[in-house]
Amino acid sequence: MTDISQSAAVPGTAPQRPAATLSARLARWLPRLVMAPSFLVVLIGVYLFIAWTLWISLSSSAMLPRYDFVGLEQYVRLWNTPRWHTAVINLFLFTGLFLAVTIALGLLMAILLDQNIRAEGVLRTVYLYPMALSFIVTGTAWKWVLNPELGVEKVVQSWGWDTFAFDWITRPETAIYCVVIAAVWQSTGFAMAIFLAGLRGIDSSIIKAAQIEGASLPRIYASIIVPLLRPAFLSVIVLLSYISIKSFDLVLALTNAGPGGSTEMPSTFMFAYTFQRNQMGVGAASAIMMLMTVAAIIIPYLYSELREDTHGH
Amino acid sequence: MATLDINRVRKAYGNLEVLKEVNISVGDGEFLVLLGPSGCGKSTLLNIIAGLEDITGGEVLIGNRVVNDLPPKDRDIAMVFQSYALYPTMTVRQNIEFGMKIRGIPAEERAKATNAAAEMLQMTGLLDRKPSQLSGGQRQRVAMGRAIVRHPDLFLFDEPLSNLDAKLRVDMRTEIKRLHQRLGTTIVYVTHDQIEAMTLATKVAVMKGGVVQHFGPPQEVYDRPANTYVARFVGSPAMNIIPGWLLASDGVPTVAFDTPQGEAVVRGVPLSAETAHRFAGRDVLVGIRPEHFGLDPSGTVPVGVDVVEPTGPDTLIVFAAGGTEVVARLEPFDAQVGRQERFSVKAEKVVLFDPATETRLD
Amino acid sequence: MATKSLARQQMLGRLFIYSALILLALYYLMPLWVMVTTSLKPLDEIYSGSFIGLPQEITFEAWSKAWSGACIGTECTGLRPYFVNSIMMVVPAVLLSTGLGALNGYVLTKWRFKGANLVFGMMLFGCFLPYQAVILPMAQVLGRLGLSGSIPGLVLVHTVYGICFTSLFFRNYFITIPDELTKAAQIDGAGFFRIFLSIMLPAALPIIVVSCIWQFTQVWNDFLFGVSFTSGSDTPITVALNNIVNVTTGRKQYNVDMASAMIAAIPTLLVYVVAGRYFVRGLTAGAVKG
Missing domain, CATH: 1.20.5 (Single alpha-helices involved in coiled-coils or other helix-helix interfaces)
Structure with a gap:
């Protein structure tokens, strides 16, 4: 005992200070205590539940959870389900188109709006309002617009173009493009807002310098400004991918995964197998596949964002 | 009012040692300036005195009381921050009264103290404004007012003038000096500006790499810097450090250095007989402040003028000596680039350093 | 020329x-x-x-029908009770998640502790969680807590996952407030909660608005949790709307569908029109650094 206390008193090791009072010790721990409940519910609600879902996906659960272990059986079953193949193909098709169109349109709108537009505030409000809507509302509205009997097709035909056909939503090969149209409509404003913020953050003297060098405006945008928007592109791509992977309500409201399961997505698949078809194990396996896809995109993104963040300080 | 003793204070973040065995003691009513470049540990030391950061080793005593484990509010201190740290949603009056309110001081007394402080700092008209409506100098005053009403044992200033423009900085410097003279409270003041240190301090601690390089009255730091680092950091233009050698001569310590125009000799530099004997014939670093050169046709330093920089009251002459660039501050004269002149040196002001350790030779 | x-x-x-x-x-x-x-x-x-x-x-016939007469399943009550359900769900969920998020952001920036970055990173991932991955266990837990199929159950779920977003908002906001402010307050003698209530919260008004608006639209517009955890007369309005629209019997009443969609959309649209500036800030805060 004496040895320990002596070694503690050697300069350069532990500081010699009287025991802190109880209230001082409490004050030290207070911040952590305050955060503890939030952290705990996140720990349970996110991480423990993910593990739990993983467990179910490795069990033979069907209508009710059963906690046995059957290895990757449910995953094998999942990948042997044609409906899941449709869902995965649709996801890639949808994500690719949705990203390409939303980014192109959003960037165009941001650049156009950045040209000293008089009614900028009003236009921005108009472009962005769909983002405030529920996907269910969006789906309901577009279902009506795309309705071939009474919607756009009928209107164009009534203008005299008798052969005009826009019945995509009723045809299995094309229905997924209707989901793309509605999703683009809802999300372009979001891409525009991020690009616009990026454009506003660019030092205008760079543009002046390029103008003095004789570069034309399109040239300036193509070779100077758009490359400077790299961080905005990254954010938009990541966040839109995330939206597309979890998009569930829109598909359900617009096509209800139909016609004939042609617009099935992983999210609707998961819901159907878990809650309607009593194949909980397969549903859980599909949920884990979704999670892994999101994690593969999000974790590197968060890592790079946070690392830059600490560099900044 | 109180004394302040910092005994063997150490601070480490993991393996990174930012303060290594710092020792400083100042008496009641002194004005201590912690001077050094950013990253030297001066702000960390101030935060430790304030109790805003934990101490890794050693002791801090305020008024002979160990305060290591006291929270900031129990240390009888007040602090003025570089960013002023005014509470943005409160008016000036609420800002000043916030601390008193927490300590449960009755409203009348609070108002009285606030009004007195406001009068002292000439900001009575600002009491109902928000910080965002004030200029930089006014915010500075509010921050000082907030500190004054505490009647602390110890005032802590963390680079309080760095965010002000040059003219205002000079005015506020005078104001802080006046405040110290009027209140007589002990002050610890952190800055990287050596002029602030010279004008304000009664004691200066020059810091670098978590170590106090020189602790003493400002004039001493200026005249007899402990090492070449302090010599170069304090004074503008900095002290010239010229490689030269000590002559073995007849009891009067004499140094010499080369210039392209010939050998320069300075007789009678301050050096103890013992050190003079030890270094006789060996290399030394010769420290000469720019203002200690003089234009003198019979001077012992031959000079070829490289650059002429008139500043108004003085003219700076840049020339080469001992393989380095040397600056002399002279009374204005008709200086011509390329011309040869002769300078004299105030020998009694010369400081010598050991070339191996770069510390001062006495 | x-x-x-x-x-x-x-x-x-x-x-x-x-x-x-x-x-x-x-x-x-x-x-x-x-x-x-x-x-x-x-x-x-x-x-x-x-x-x-x-x-x-x-x-306005379609509107009045959508509000109080349209049939959802066998009940022909219109959207009114579901609108009330959504309100009962949104208000506590928004207040709880914003309050806790403010505290978390305050601790994460002004009282940094060892491992704070890890805690923050783990919460951040919660913002990007595909909820399908937690629905099954959540349903089990809600059942065991006796909250399954109820509005309080949904409040709990939305609070848990909302904390991730609100903590991010407040953390990113408070990090821009200089640390010297908390130091000054400590020297003034203010403690943990005093600094939070007297100094940080009053300075955080804009981000409080952002957080409330974001949570309001998120919770109001949610469909997945609603349809997974509630049924019958306990569902929020988005689920009820979907049920109205998907009625397949009889002549499709498109005007009632559209009126119902408008009723479900009006609260968030109203918030957007009144406070669009803050709404956009919430959206772009999803780009982590804001």
Whole structure:
């Protein structure tokens, strides 16, 4: 005992200070205590539940959870389900188109709006309002617009173009493009807002310098400004991918995964197998596949964002 | 009012040692300036005195009381921050009264103290404004007012003038000096500006790499810097450090250095007989402040003028000596680039350093 | 001559920009226009082929039916009870998650502890969680807590996952407030909660608004949790709307569908119109650094 206390008193090791009072010790721990409940519910609600879902996906659960272990059986079953193949193909098709169109349109709108537009505030409000809507509302509205009997097709035909056909939503090969149209409509404003913020953050003297060098405006945008928007592109791509992977309500409201399961997505698949078809194990396996896809995109993104963040300080 | 003793204070973040065995003691009513470049540990030391950061080793005593484990509010201190740290949603009056309110001081007394402080700092008209409506100098005053009403044992200033423009900085410097003279409270003041240190301090601690390089009255730091680092950091233009050698001569310590125009000799530099004997014939670093050169046709330093920089009251002459660039501050004269002149040196002001350790030779 | 043609070129450019912007605006407004006009038309007019035009005869019949008469399953109560459900769900969920998020952001920036970055990173991932991965266990837990199928259950779920977002908002906001402010307050003698209540919260008003608006729209618009954890008369409005729209019996009442969609959309649209600036800030805060 004496040895320990002596070694503690050697300069350069532990500081010699009287025991802190109880209230001082409490004050030290207070911040952590305050955060503890939030952290705990996140720990349970996110991480423990993910593990739990993983467990179910490795069990033979069907209508009710059963906690046995059957290895990757449910995953094998999942990948042997044609409906899941449709869902995965649709996801890639949808994500690719949705990203390409939303980014192109959003960037165009941001650049156009950045040209000293008089009614900028009003236009921005108009472009962005769909983002405030529920996907269910969006789906309901577009279902009506795309309705071939009474919607756009009928209107164009009534203008005299008798052969005009826009019945995509009723045809299995094309229905997924209707989901793309509605999703683009809802999300372009979001891409525009991020690009616009990026454009506003660019030092205008760079543009002046390029103008003095004789570069034309399109040239300036193509070779100077758009490359400077790299961080905005990254954010938009990541966040839109995330939206597309979890998009569930829109598909359900617009096509209800139909016609004939042609617009099935992983999210609707998961819901159907878990809650309607009593194949909980397969549903859980599909949920884990979704999670892994999101994690593969999000974790590197968060890592790079946070690392830059600490560099900044 | 109180004394302040910092005994063997150490601070480490993991393996990174930012303060290594710092020792400083100042008496009641002194004005201590912690001077050094950013990253030297001066702000960390101030935060430790304030109790805003934990101490890794050693002791801090305020008024002979160990305060290591006291929270900031129990240390009888007040602090003025570089960013002023005014509470943005409160008016000036609420800002000043916030601390008193927490300590449960009755409203009348609070108002009285606030009004007195406001009068002292000439900001009575600002009491109902928000910080965002004030200029930089006014915010500075509010921050000082907030500190004054505490009647602390110890005032802590963390680079309080760095965010002000040059003219205002000079005015506020005078104001802080006046405040110290009027209140007589002990002050610890952190800055990287050596002029602030010279004008304000009664004691200066020059810091670098978590170590106090020189602790003493400002004039001493200026005249007899402990090492070449302090010599170069304090004074503008900095002290010239010229490689030269000590002559073995007849009891009067004499140094010499080369210039392209010939050998320069300075007789009678301050050096103890013992050190003079030890270094006789060996290399030394010769420290000469720019203002200690003089234009003198019979001077012992031959000079070829490289650059002429008139500043108004003085003219700076840049020339080469001992393989380095040397600056002399002279009374204005008709200086011509390329011309040869002769300078004299105030020998009694010369400081010598050991070339191996770069510390001062006495 | 040269300057004249240059000016003309510039004018043509402006003309192009403005027409592009206006066309886009019309495209974005079209679905809303169709929703509103359809909801005000009598059903016969709709079936006779008027889709894009103004109603010849304005009637609020569809609205009143959507509000208090439309059938959801076998119950013909309209959306009113579900609207109330959503309100009962949104208000506590928004207040709880914003309050806790503010505390978390405060601790994460002003009282950094060892491992704080890890805690923050783990919460951040919660913002990007595909909820499908937690639905099954959540259903089990809600059942065991006796909260399954109830609005309080949904409040709990939305609070848990909302904390991730609100903590991010407040953390990113408080990090811009200089640490010297908390130091000054500590020297003034203020403690943990005093600093939070007297100094941080009053300074955080804009981000409180952002957090409330974000949570409001998220929770109000949620469908997945609602449809997974509740049924019958306990569902929030989005689920009820989907049920109305998906009724397949009889002649489809498009005007009632559109009126129902409008009723479900109005609260968030209203928030957007009144406080759009804050809404956009919440959206772009998803880009982590804001």
